[in-house]
Amino acid sequence: MKNHYQLVIVGAGPAGLAAAVTASEQGISCAVLDEQAAVGGQIYRAIESVPEQRAKVLGTEYQRGTALAKAFRESKAEYFPNTKVWSLTADKQIGLLHDGKSKLITADQVLLVSGAIERPVPFPGWTLPGVMQAGAGQILFKSSGVVPSEGVVLAGSGPLLLLLAWQYMQVGVEIKAMLDVTPLSNHLQAMPKLPRALLAHHYLTKGLVYQRDLKRAGVVTKIGVSDLRAEADENDELQTVHYRHLGREHSIETGLLMTHFGIIPHIWLTQAAGCKHQWDKSQQCWRPSHDKWGNTSLQGILVAGDGAGINGARSAEHTGRLAGLQALYALGVISEAERDKQSITERKWVKAERHIRPFLEAYFAIPQEMLATHAKDTIICRCEEITAGEIRTAVEQSHGDSNQVKYLSRCGMGACQGRQCANAVAHIVADAGGLAVSEKSHFRGRPPVAPLSLQELASLSEENV
Amino acid sequence: MKTEVLIIGAGLIGASTALQLAMRGCSCIVIDKDSPGRHASGANAGGLRQLNRDPAEIPLSVAAAKMWHNIESLVDSDCDVRFSGQLRVAENKADMEKLEQRAAMVRSMGYQHEEIIGKKELYQLVPALSPHCVGALLCRGDGYGRPYHALTAFRRKAESLGAIFQSNTEVYSIEQLGEGWEVRTSQGTFYSDSLVNCAGGWAGKLADMMQDPAPLTAKALMLMVTERLPHFVDPVMGAASRKLSFKQMQNGTLIIGGALVAKLDFATEKTEIDWSQLAQSAKTVVDFFPQLKDVRIVRAWAGIEGFMPDNIPVIGASQQVKNGYHAFGFSAHGFQLSPVIGVILAQLILDGKTELSIEDFSISRFDKQA
Numbered sequence: 053m054k055n056h057y058q059l060v061i062v063g064a065g066p067a068g069l070a071a072a073v074t075a076s077e078q079g080i081s082c083a084v085l086d087e088q089a090a091v092g093g094q095i096y097r098a099i100e101s102v103p104e105q106r107a108k109v110l111g112t113e114y115q116r117g118t119a120l121a122k123a124f125r126e127s128k129a130e131y132f133p134n135t136k137v138w139s140l141t142a143d144k145q146i147g148l149l150h151d152g153k154s155k156l157i158t159a160d161q162v163l164l165v166s167g168a169i170e171r172p173v174p175f176p177g178w179t180l181p182g183v184m185q186a187g188a189g190q191i192l193f194k195s196s197g198v199v200p201s202e203g204v205v206l207a208g209s210g211p212l213l214l215l216l217a218w219q220y221m222q223v224g225v226e227i228k229a230m231l232d233v234t235p236l237s238n239h240l241q242a243m244p245k246l247p248r249a250l251l252a253h254h255y256l257t258k259g260l261v262y263q264r265d266l267k268r269a270g271v272v273t274k275i276g277v278s279d280l281r282a283e284a285d286e287n288d289e290l291q292t293v294h295y296r297h298l299g300r301e302h303s304i305e306t307g308l309l310m311t312h313f314g315i316i317p318h319i320w321l322t323q324a325a326g327c328k329h330q331w332d333k334s335q336q337c338w339r340p341s342h343d344k345w346g347n348t349s350l351q352g353i354l355v356a357g358d359g360a361g362i363n364g365a366r367s368a369e370h371t372g373r374l375a376g377l378q379a380l381y382a383l384g385v386i387s388e389a390e391r392d393k394q395s396i397t398e399r400k401w402v403k404a405e406r407h408i409r410p411f412l413e414a415y416f417a418i419p420q421e422m423l424a425t426h427a428k429d430t431i432i433c434r435c436e437e438i439t440a441g442e443i444r445t446a447v448e449q450s451h452g453d454s455n456q457v458k459y460l461s462r463c464g465m466g467a468c469q470g471r472q473c474a475n476a477v478a479h480i481v482a483d484a485g486g487l488a489v490s491e492k493s494h495f496r497g498r499p500p501v502a503p504l505s506l507q508e509l510a511s512l513s514e515e516n517v
Numbered sequence: 518m519k520t521e522v523l524i525i526g527a528g529l530i531g532a533s534t535a536l537q538l539a540m541r542g543c544s545c546i547v548i549d550k551d552s553p554g555r556h557a558s559g560a561n562a563g564g565l566r567q568l569n570r571d572p573a574e575i576p577l578s579v580a581a582a583k584m585w586h587n588i589e590s591l592v593d594s595d596c597d598v599r600f601s602g603q604l605r606v607a608e609n610k611a612d613m614e615k616l617e618q619r620a621a622m623v624r625s626m627g628y629q630h631e632e633i634i635g636k637k638e639l640y641q642l643v644p645a646l647s648p649h650c651v652g653a654l655l656c657r658g659d660g661y662g663r664p665y666h667a668l669t670a671f672r673r674k675a676e677s678l679g680a681i682f683q684s685n686t687e688v689y690s691i692e693q694l695g696e697g698w699e700v701r702t703s704q705g706t707f708y709s710d711s712l713v714n715c716a717g718g719w720a721g722k723l724a725d726m727m728q729d730p731a732p733l734t735a736k737a738l739m740l741m742v743t744e745r746l747p748h749f750v751d752p753v754m755g756a757a758s759r760k761l762s763f764k765q766m767q768n769g770t771l772i773i774g775g776a777l778v779a780k781l782d783f784a785t786e787k788t789e790i791d792w793s794q795l796a797q798s799a800k801t802v803v804d805f806f807p808q809l810k811d812v813r814i815v816r817a818w819a820g821i822e823g824f825m826p827d828n829i830p831v832i833g834a835s836q837q838v839k840n841g842y843h844a845f846g847f848s849a850h851g852f853q854l855s856p857v858i859g860v861i862l863a864q865l866i867l868d869g870k871t872e873l874s875i876e877d878f879s880i881s882r883f884d885k886q887a
């Protein structure tokens with residue numbers, strides 16, 4: 053690895069791969085860093101090694117990744133897998149960990165395409181062994197074909213939950229129930245957005261097919277579920293899932309509950325660098341502010357893909373290319389006219405991919421009760437075991453700012469550094485003060501973006517002398 | 518708005534001053550451009566250290582230590598303080614000689630709080646320490662607390678006695694009106710009989726506005742904290758000849774510092790961690806405690822603090838203007854001093870004199886050098 057590149061791309065998902073191919077065609081020095089062992093990002097995880105049978109189950113959208121990965125392998129971009137980026141500064145110094153050693157490198161342009169994470173939504177019992185995020189289940193399935201051996205309850209909201217249910221069904225996993233927490237009122241909210249969504253009817257069709265297949269396979273789906281609660285047995289492991297549906301209490305015995313509440317951009321690197329962020333009301337999350345090329349508020353730091361705002365894997369590929377073109381232009385490798393010319397079709401695609409989003413965002417919006425008005429004993433910060441009640445007390449004692457609440461209660465100060473609870477805390481703090489989340493500040497991001505051992509950090513003193 | 522005393526800066530120094538004034542029935546308002554404890558007072562390492570103080574600071578530090586040992590009676594909260602001692606470890610004979618000289622000097626001033634311990638006692642105190650060390654300088658009455666909790670306790674107690682804290686109120690200009698003050702801020706104009714400048718890293722700017730300049734430099738100090746570990750060390754650890762300051766907090770996390778400076782853009786207050794320096798720090802920790810090598814760092818940050826050229830604060834009445842007071846430039850060790858600084862300022866403002874001598878901290882000491 054060199055100490056300096058013209059372009060460093062963080063993330064080898066669809067956005068990163070597409071950007072790298074575009075940029076390296078012009079002969080610039082370009083490095084792609086990813087903490088995973090192989091290319092593909094979230095959607096195309098294990099794309100180069102997946103057995104044919106599993107690829108089939110994962111679907112045609114997944115298989116699309118093969119061509120992208122191939123083009124990337126044939127490009128001149130230098131690829132560094134197993135490379136975790138733990139710091140980024142405004143002047144584009146990147147701290148990374150590779151082979152157990154830390155290193156600082158610099159770049160003229162940095163493209164952050166680090167994707168999305170599943171939105172953490174605390175509910176009673178969410179920290180019990182036996183409760184996990186659906187994404188983690190999908191990661192296991194993609195990378196090693198591992199699926200739950202006993203039945204599973206799926207709960208939450210969003211297209212990925214449906215997709216996982218469908219994939220599990222294909223390989224014979226027993227789905228005890230699908231508990232959809234989106235209230236029926238969402239459907240009304242989403243209706244006005246349907247006409248535009250119909251322009252991207254292939255997505256709608258796919259969703260309907262998944263639903264039909266699940267129904268045919270006898271999977272019970274309950275829509276408009278509330279008061280989701282996981283309860284443990286005497287060994288403190290998940291035993292029962294309780295919920296309310298159509299005004300009645302229900303419960304299911306299960307040793308495994310997988311939840312999914314949509315995805316939100318991974319903003320830890322843009323935060324570390326000090327990029328400006330904004331609250332996206334429709335997507336119920338923060339995202340880095342950026343222009344149509346992916347430029348953030350900091351010069352030479354760009355974003356694309358789902359890390360810039362959730363628009364899906366196809367869009368990630370196109371916004372990745374646009375950011376690649378912008379980086380080339382900023383480096384003085386191509387002219388403005390050349391950049392604009394090459395961007396025309398990409399931009400058309402980005403627009404087309406956007407059609408479905410307002411509908412999906414309204415349809416799958418998480419109800420406010422799950423975001424802000426948690427029962428007082430519900431654990432919000434799982435690292436430090438801080439409850440909603442303790443956070444509300446801290447709001448009263450401080451002057452109601454997320455960061456003061458953090459100092460007082462320690463929520464967000466544990467091993468994950470608030471990556472799990474930042475959103476929930478922001479909602480609770482805003483709600484307690486009767487304000488919109490957008491008016492409240494986010495936890496100040498503190499580096500390192502990922503935990504680093506003392507020895508790994510110490511290795512920097514040998515590496516960069 | 519009108520008040521007897523206007524305090525600029527809602528850090529620990531401002532909060533402690535407000536508390537002492539309020540206890541004596543004096544009305545005061547504390548204003549801050551951000552929020553209480555947003556800067557050094559919320560971001561510091563919480564070290565309560567008399568050990569190795571500048572000789573001028575020793576009397577104040579010893580008085581402050583007494584207050585910390587009784588902190589609950591003052592602010593109704595124990596501020597999570599622990600008195601587990603602070604150590605400066607000697608790694609060789611030269612280090613040990615240095616520490617012995619220091620202990621002798623402190624004794625000659627009539628103080629007993631710093632004592633030399635030999636190898637045997639050192640390893641009884643810190644069995645986990647790498648075996649190469651030879652002895653240490655120890656102050657048993659030292660320890661640590663939780664800064665933001667302490668700040669909140671001081672503020673809330675002061676508020677309960679009538680002091681007013683106002684956030685998001687930035688001072689733009691200061692004017693002497695007769696013997697009192699007119700202070701223009703982002704939230705309107707304040708009038709007061711007396712004015713206290715405890716604006717931390719920004720106190721130099723405020724001193725300029727008061728027509729009483731002082732050579733203060735703002736620097737951003739870095740700290741890092743690790744994941745929680747099983748309890749393995751009690752005292753706060755320092756070293757005789759290496760940059761190290763290291764403690765295990767009540768909750769098991771380690772706080773690692775050592776006066777390392779981050780990059781600071783003072784105008785925007787943006788700080789940038791200097792990883793190569795923290796890497797040295799990590800290496801020092803692993804040298805002293807090899808078993809910690811796989812412990813994970815979860816966060817690093819930097820806080821802005823005011824430094825004076827001689828690394829001791831400015832405390833006292835202005836020499837240039839009437840009813841103006843300063844307490845700033847604590848040069849990375851004001852957390853421990855804060856309770857006593859409040860007492861001193863309240864005495865100065867209300868009685869015109871102080872019990873403890875503050876001669877060495879006069880702002881005019883810099884005139885002579887110029």
Ligand SMILES: Cc1cc2nc3c(=O)[nH]c(=O)nc-3n(C[C@H](O)[C@@H](O)[C@H](O)COP(=O)(O)OP(=O)(O)OC[C@H]3O[C@@H](n4cnc5c(N)ncnc54)[C@H](O)[C@@H]3O)c2cc1C
Pocket residue numbers: 062063064065066067068085086087088092093094095096113135136137138165166167168169170187188190191212215315318356357358359363364365366368501502
């Ligand atoms: C768990 C999960 C599963 C998903 N599964 C699907 C799916 O099956 N189908 C679908 O359509 N969409 C899926 N998505 C949505 C996903 O966001 C896609 O839209 C798509 O993968 C986005 O592409 P991207 O290039 O923006 O980011 P990603 O594909 O997410 O790629 C980002 C890459 O950045 C790397 N990275 C992140 N942080 C760092 C760091 N600090 N250091 C080094 N590398 C880093 C990651 O390892 C990752 O490989 C999933 C999302 C999640 C969170």
Ligand SMILES: Cc1cc2nc3c(=O)[nH]c(=O)nc-3n(C[C@H](O)[C@H](O)[C@H](O)COP(=O)(O)OP(=O)(O)OC[C@H]3O[C@@H](n4cnc5c(N)ncnc54)[C@H](O)[C@@H]3O)c2cc1C
Pocket residue numbers: 525526527528529530531548549550551552553554555556557558559560561562563564565566686687688689715716717718719720737738739740774819820821822844845847848849850851852853854
């Ligand atoms: C990382 C770090 C570690 C430290 N570790 C220790 C330790 O272990 N032990 C120890 O004893 N000390 C330590 N210190 C030092 C200690 O934190 C400080 O000396 C002490 O907190 C100073 O308190 P203060 O109230 O003067 O300053 P601050 O807490 O900085 O308060 C000053 C306030 O003034 C406000 N202000 C500035 N300008 C204006 C304006 N124009 N208008 C209105 N308000 C304004 C600021 O917003 C700020 O809140 C450390 C400091 C740092 C940064």
